[in-house]
Amino acid sequence: MSLIELRHVSKRFGWLVVLDDVSLAIETGKSIVIIGASGTGKSVLLKHIVGLLKPDEGEVWFDGQRIDTLPERKLMDVRQRFGFLFQMGALFDSANVAENVGFPLVEHTHKAPDEIREIVQRKLALVGLPDVGKKMPAELSGGQKKRVALARAIALNPEVILYDEPTTGLDPIRSDVINELIIKLQRELQVTSIVVTHDMNSAFKIADRIVMLHEGHIIFDGTPAEIQKTDHPVVKRFVLGEASEMELAEIGKVAGTAPSPPIREIEGK
Numbered sequence: 001m002s003l004i005e006l007r008h009v010s011k012r013f014g015w016l017v018v019l020d021d022v023s024l025a026i027e028t029g030k031s032i033v034i035i036g037a038s039g040t041g042k043s044v045l046l047k048h049i050v051g052l053l054k055p056d057e058g059e060v061w062f063d064g065q066r067i068d069t070l071p072e073r074k075l076m077d078v079r080q081r082f083g084f085l086f087q088m089g090a091l092f093d094s095a096n097v098a099e100n101v102g103f104p105l106v107e108h109t110h111k112a113p114d115e116i117r118e119i120v121q122r123k124l125a126l127v128g129l130p131d132v133g134k135k136m137p138a139e140l141s142g143g144q145k146k147r148v149a150l151a152r153a154i155a156l157n158p159e160v161i162l163y164d165e166p167t168t169g170l171d172p173i174r175s176d177v178i179n180e181l182i183i184k185l186q187r188e189l190q191v192t193s194i195v196v197t198h199d200m201n202s203a204f205k206i207a208d209r210i211v212m213l214h215e216g217h218i219i220f221d222g223t224p225a226e227i228q229k230t231d232h233p234v235v236k237r238f239v240l241g242e243a244s245e246m247e248l249a250e251i252g253k254v255a256g257t258a259p260s261p262p263i264r265e266i267e268g269k
Contacts, residue, residue, distance in 0.1 A: 002026055002028075003026055004192070005059075005060070005061040006049070006058065006059075007058055007059040007060075008057065009022045009023070009048060010055060010056050010058055010216075011041070011044055019044060019045060019216050022041075022216070022217065024221075026192065026194065028159075028192055029190055030193075031183075031192075031195065031206050031209075032192075032193070033197060033203040033206065033209070033210045034196045034211050035238065036212050036213035041216060042196040042213055043196060045213070046194065046196060049162065049194065050078075062078060082159070082161070083154050083156070084161075084164070085146070085164065091149055091152075093136070093138065095137075096133065097124070097133050097137070097148050098120050098124075100148060100149075101120045101155055102116045102155065105120075105155050108156060123152075124151050126185075127150050127151045128181075132148070141174075147181065150166075150178075154185065154189065158191060159191060160191060161193050163182065163193065163195040163197070164196050165196060165198070166178050167197065167199045178202075179206050182195065182206045183205070193206070203224065208223070209221070209223060210222065210223070212227075212234075220235045
């Protein structure tokens with residue numbers, strides 16, 4: 001039985017169709033990576049999974065329960081079973097690291113302060129930052145901020161972690177640290193990982209399965225090995241990072257394409 005299911009989900013914003021009859025099943029304990037060009041609905045899909053958006057059509061299920069029809073009060077209980085790593089970390093600048101990591105525990109549990117401090121220390125150690133609790137976010141590097149945000153995401157021992165562009169803004173080495181942490185948490189905490197990314201090196205390393213969204217539809221669903229062998233032109237160009245002929249023509253770099261005419265000076269200027 002799948003832990004998460006989207007069944008024929010459609011979502012539009014005004015005239016723009018972002019998801020069009022999307023069906024997706026995600027198994028417990030697996031790492032699934034969602035790729036696609038900017039604006040193809042990847043983050044919108046994540047928000048449906050955690051109940052932050054409701055579909056115009058279709059159904060969203062979690063652990064055998066339909067959640068898109070739940071009232072907000074009951075959705076809050078479901079969301080506590082998820083951890084979310086935001087693209088830019090989203091740490092509170094006015095709180096130190098320990099306070100940031102402990103925030104979900106203060107908000108959603110009745111644990112004593114000493115117990116919260118102990119949990120915070122364990123989570124920071126798990127992401128390799130046991131000694132930064134008293135530091136402010138401004139004192140951290142970009143990679144450290146992501147790791148602190150990840151410690152906060154696992155504070156409530158979630159069953160699912162949603163990662164929105166976890167390696168954005170990081171150099172290749174720091175990106176690989178995040179990749180290794182995603183693998184470590186999946187293995188040691190037995191969590192289900194859902195990762196939205198443009199970083200194909202990251203996707204190949206962490207994914208059990210890769211799904212590609214394009215124009216509101218899933219156009220690929222398979223393993224990292226399978227996507228590297230695909231003949232689908234759109235998927236192949238994305239994996240290789242190659243622009244289409246149409247896109248190249250738009251900037252005048254395809255052989256035989258006439259260059260843009262020069263801008264004429266306005267007479268008298």
